[in-house]
Amino acid sequence: MASAAAPASSEEAVKAAKVLMVGAGGIGCELLKTLALSGFSDIHVIDLDTIEVSNLNRQFLFRKSHVGQSKAHVARDAILKFRPNINIESHHANVKDAQFNVDFFKQFNVVLNGLDNLDARRHVNRLCLAAEVPLVESGTTGFLGQVTVHVKGKTECYECQPKPIPKSYPVCTITSTPSKFVHCIVWAKELLFAKLFGDKNQDNDLNVHSKDGSSSKSDVFERDVDEDLDQYAQRIYDHVFGYNIEVALENEETWKNRRRPNPVYIRDTLPEAVKQNGSSRDCSNDHEEPSAMASLGLTNPQEIWTLAENSRVLLEAFKLFFEKREKEIGNLVFDKDDQLAVEFVTAAANIRAHSFGIPLHSLFEAKGVAGNIVHAVATTNAIIAGLIVIEAIKVLRDDYKNYRMTYCLEHPTKKLLLMPVEPFEPNTSCYVCSETPLLLDVNTKVTKLKEVIDKIIKSKLGMNLPLVMIGSTLVFEDGDGLEEDEAANYALNLEKVLAELPAPVINGTKLTVEDFQQELSCSINIKHREEFDEEKEPDGMVLSGWSAPVEKQINSNGENKSAASSSSAHATDDTVEDPSKPGMKRKLDELLETKENCDASSSAQVVEDDDDCTMLDGNPALIKKKRLQ
Amino acid sequence: MMDLSKYVADLICFFRRLGIRAFRAMGGGGGGGAEEELTAQETALYDRQIRVWGVDAQKRLSKAHVLVCGVNGTTIEFCKNIVLAGVGSLSLMDDHMVTEDDLNSNFLIPHDESVYGGKSRAEVCCESLKDFNPMVRVAVAKGNPSLIDGTFIDMFDIIVVSCASLKTKLFINDNCRKRSKHIAFYSVECKDSCGEIFVDLQDHSYLQKKPGGEPEQQELKYPSLQEAISVPWKDLSKRTTKLYYAMRVLESYESSEGRDPGETSLSDLPAVLARRKDMCDRMSVDESKIPTSLLERLLAAGKKEHPPVCAILGGILGQEVIKSISCKGDPIKNFFYFDDADGKGAMEDIPPTS
Numbered sequence A: 001m002a003s004a005a006a007p008a009s010s011e012e013a014v015k016a017a018k019v020l021m022v023g024a025g026g027i028g029c030e031l032l033k034t035l036a037l038s039g040f041s042d043i044h045v046i047d048l049d050t051i052e053v054s055n056l057n058r059q060f061l062f063r064k065s066h067v068g069q070s071k072a073h074v075a076r077d078a079i080l081k082f083r084p085n086i087n088i089e090s091h092h093a094n095v096k097d098a099q100f101n102v103d104f105f106k107q108f109n110v111v112l113n114g115l116d117n118l119d120a121r122r123h124v125n126r127l128c129l130a131a132e133v134p135l136v137e138s139g140t141t142g143f144l145g146q147v148t149v150h151v152k153g154k155t156e157c158y159e160c161q162p163k164p165i166p167k168s169y170p171v172c173t174i175t176s177t178p179s180k181f182v183h184c185i186v187w188a189k190e191l192l193f194a195k196l197f198g199d200k201n202q203d204n205d206l207n208v209h210s211k212d213g214s215s216s217k218s219d220v221f222e223r224d225v226d227e228d229l230d231q232y233a234q235r236i237y238d239h240v241f242g243y244n245i246e247v248a249l250e251n252e253e254t255w256k257n258r259r260r261p262n263p264v265y266i267r268d269t270l271p272e273a274v275k276q277n278g279s280s281r282d283c284s285n286d287h288e289e290p291s292a293m294a295s296l297g298l299t300n301p302q303e304i305w306t307l308a309e310n311s312r313v314l315l316e317a318f319k320l321f322f323e324k325r326e327k328e329i330g331n332l333v334f335d336k337d338d339q340l341a342v343e344f345v346t347a348a349a350n351i352r353a354h355s356f357g358i359p360l361h362s363l364f365e366a367k368g369v370a371g372n373i374v375h376a377v378a379t380t381n382a383i384i385a386g387l388i389v390i391e392a393i394k395v396l397r398d399d400y401k402n403y404r405m406t407y408c409l410e411h412p413t414k415k416l417l418l419m420p421v422e423p424f425e426p427n428t429s430c431y432v433c434s435e436t437p438l439l440l441d442v443n444t445k446v447t448k449l450k451e452v453i454d455k456i457i458k459s460k461l462g463m464n465l466p467l468v469m470i471g472s473t474l475v476f477e478d479g480d481g482l483e484e485d486e487a488a489n490y491a492l493n494l495e496k497v498l499a500e501l502p503a504p505v506i507n508g509t510k511l512t513v514e515d516f517q518q519e520l521s522c523s524i525n526i527k528h529r530e531e532f533d534e535e536k537e538p539d540g541m542v543l544s545g546w547s548a549p550v551e552k553q554i555n556s557n558g559e560n561k562s563a564a565s566s567s568s569a570h571a572t573d574d575t576v577e578d579p580s581k582p583g584m585k586r587k588l589d590e591l592l593e594t595k596e597n598c599d600a601s602s603s604a605q606v607v608e609d610d611d612d613c614t615m616l617d618g619n620p621a622l623i624k625k626k627r628l629q
Numbered sequence B: 001m002m003d004l005s006k007y008v009a010d011l012i013c014f015f016r017r018l019g020i021r022a023f024r025a026m027g028g029g030g031g032g033g034a035e036e037e038l039t040a041q042e043t044a045l046y047d048r049q050i051r052v053w054g055v056d057a058q059k060r061l062s063k064a065h066v067l068v069c070g071v072n073g074t075t076i077e078f079c080k081n082i083v084l085a086g087v088g089s090l091s092l093m094d095d096h097m098v099t100e101d102d103l104n105s106n107f108l109i110p111h112d113e114s115v116y117g118g119k120s121r122a123e124v125c126c127e128s129l130k131d132f133n134p135m136v137r138v139a140v141a142k143g144n145p146s147l148i149d150g151t152f153i154d155m156f157d158i159i160v161v162s163c164a165s166l167k168t169k170l171f172i173n174d175n176c177r178k179r180s181k182h183i184a185f186y187s188v189e190c191k192d193s194c195g196e197i198f199v200d201l202q203d204h205s206y207l208q209k210k211p212g213g214e215p216e217q218q219e220l221k222y223p224s225l226q227e228a229i230s231v232p233w234k235d236l237s238k239r240t241t242k243l244y245y246a247m248r249v250l251e252s253y254e255s256s257e258g259r260d261p262g263e264t265s266l267s268d269l270p271a272v273l274a275r276r277k278d279m280c281d282r283m284s285v286d287e288s289k290i291p292t293s294l295l296e297r298l299l300a301a302g303k304k305e306h307p308p309v310c311a312i313l314g315g316i317l318g319q320e321v322i323k324s325i326s327c328k329g330d331p332i333k334n335f336f337y338f339d340d341a342d343g344k345g346a347m348e349d350i351p352p353t354s
């Protein structure tokens, strides 16, 4: 890489290059077009997604007739139509699949990311580091965007700086003490919707309040034999919005310093519905997709419905699921593109919000919150794609003195709408690109290996298929191709507490965890601790010595700094405001404000299901120049 | 101008239909200020962007009519962006026959002479643009930008001019300013890895976003193109981008030589350097304000556009047009420059607002 020779001409470098594009969504469509125009002629594209209607306003390679088809394949075909002489290989697959291993990555001169989620970004970062292939990373939200360059040993890697991770909410906030609309949405979508229409075998915290003493039934959510659908719907309504609230109110302790919620019963919100019981309207004006809004004559998704309207929508949506989509019941998972599901969740969240004195929201707004919808426009994606290609050409020419991170701003800052910044040096305490050990505070006497793997190794360290070693003893390995007895042995280990593993884990033990696919290995030093704060340390474990993702704290007493305070030197930069840059402060607040829009998710949210999610990091104002050597 | 009058008749007919649609959507419920709602189809398609700029902006967009004079890689990027955004209509004016040169930066022209042969740039691109969004009316406006008149101009809310001579740009800008209707004027040029956008919104009032507060009404007064390029250079801030001066030198050289825009090469350097000396002397500034290396780059560029720069300029311009139609967000006043060499995308306010 680091040749002393003069950089090749752009044309030559571009012509000879083989590039990998990860993501064929909002940024991807623009990028593939700009790459093709710029003379790139050997391009691989990976994308797992299929095309949706709401993509069409910006993913211009796709048409209505393509809805449901692979983004990667359709994007390839669209580009080949106007530039038939270039080579594009499309993969309709997950970039985390085993086929895209380090050897696969090694064939490329540069990797260009147009991804929508943190998880995949971290994975690609690790593969690029392992394969020693430069990475150009990008993201957009609304009018904001950024492009960064990551070259091993020269600039910081994608994970050198803290990243925002999806918010999670304590279970009790969702089940008992919601204070924001998003809490009601999470409740409606992940508890109520899942309970009624999803997999019955899943654990569901809605059961907490379903111990209905007066009923002999094992589960009040089950429909009685011969129960009229209207009766059933109203019974569920009264149970979750009325009875459950009454039960919750009995616990005086909870409401000492909180506003008490009001139980809501159908007889109060819709007195006529109770009387009309059974006289279902004729909703036979066959809509292709059943919709409660349509059958109730509600047309404007921007409008905020009254409590009565929400109640009507809820009952109607409930009934439509049973009347028109009965076969799917038991297998439904909330999907932001499922109109009826969005209607149900909006109405349920609003009724709950009413109960708790939280302002109601329109279906349009509720859909945005429930579906984690990222604000996206074509223009920003086009600009960002242009900037990616400019950086990619510099990388191909090995012109590292001119590498830049570029921020696309909504409002000009110091006259700039596109602000280039010199990249950072690698963070020497980054566990991904350096070999710094991590520290895990954990109660080794009660914590199972499974919990450490799920909560720390997979979710915090982002490993896909981890392997865990204690000294030279292998205690766990993930993935296919294990011998039967090995697999059985590992399964046993998973359920054991740390101190009772074949090689006991106690205070001072060093764990080695590895992911072969990512070629990432790191050490974790164990510190035994018996007391954990349930509110602030809900995992019962605290990982430190790494650049922790910036998680918005739910309780704001500012004491929970376990992860943040131990993060890298960059963290201290965040408190410095460059006095030579007036007006910058405002800009930053806006950047941060907007960033929040893209992670309004919940604890159970694992899939980020829209493209172009920005991870705005490294505040441009706070960046202290560090010249690359 | 025969073609033009037919075009006008056609467009008027289209507006009538729009009017009828708007009337129907009000539902005959006795008016009461009820605004036309977006259709379910529009709401589904524009969902993500409505989350960025709001329903009102989307409604305004769907009623805006845009004319683009001069079809090249940069303006086509712009066209793609606003067609996707859902403007009411887009008209393309460029009678030049497609040549192989157009293929370099214009992604709407296929590498197939049987497709583009014998067709104008506007015709070939119009067909593809229609495909991007069936809800936007895209049409070819035959004619010569240097001859368009007031009644024609009145049909548009936004006019974007590219690959036109300075004379033509001044003529159209002047015409826009003379109309009683508010017509926003933009010009854009891409010279390989550099680009310039000029904006004239005349009197523009808009809502400025205030972080954490209510949006505030703001008023801006724009200079005309003539005013913006005739400012004495010594009045300008030292930090004014060198591209501003370099573009004026080039523009002046092309005009006096009767060249088409971009019809220059490195062989023009001596004459351009003489022009630089001449202008700098007249403006009483030092020639070093305009580096020779920059003029060389611009001359060598000729008509060449660097595709990533087209995407950046077309993106910024698209965003600006959306801001001006929706009257939301700080617009560029009144120049924007991008240079691949330093990666900056910067605004210049010329003459500076005191």
Ligand SMILES: [Zn+2]
Pocket (backbone or CB within 6 Å): A156, A157, A158, A159, A160, A161, A426, A427, A430, A431, A432, A433, A434
């Ligand atoms: Zn790192």
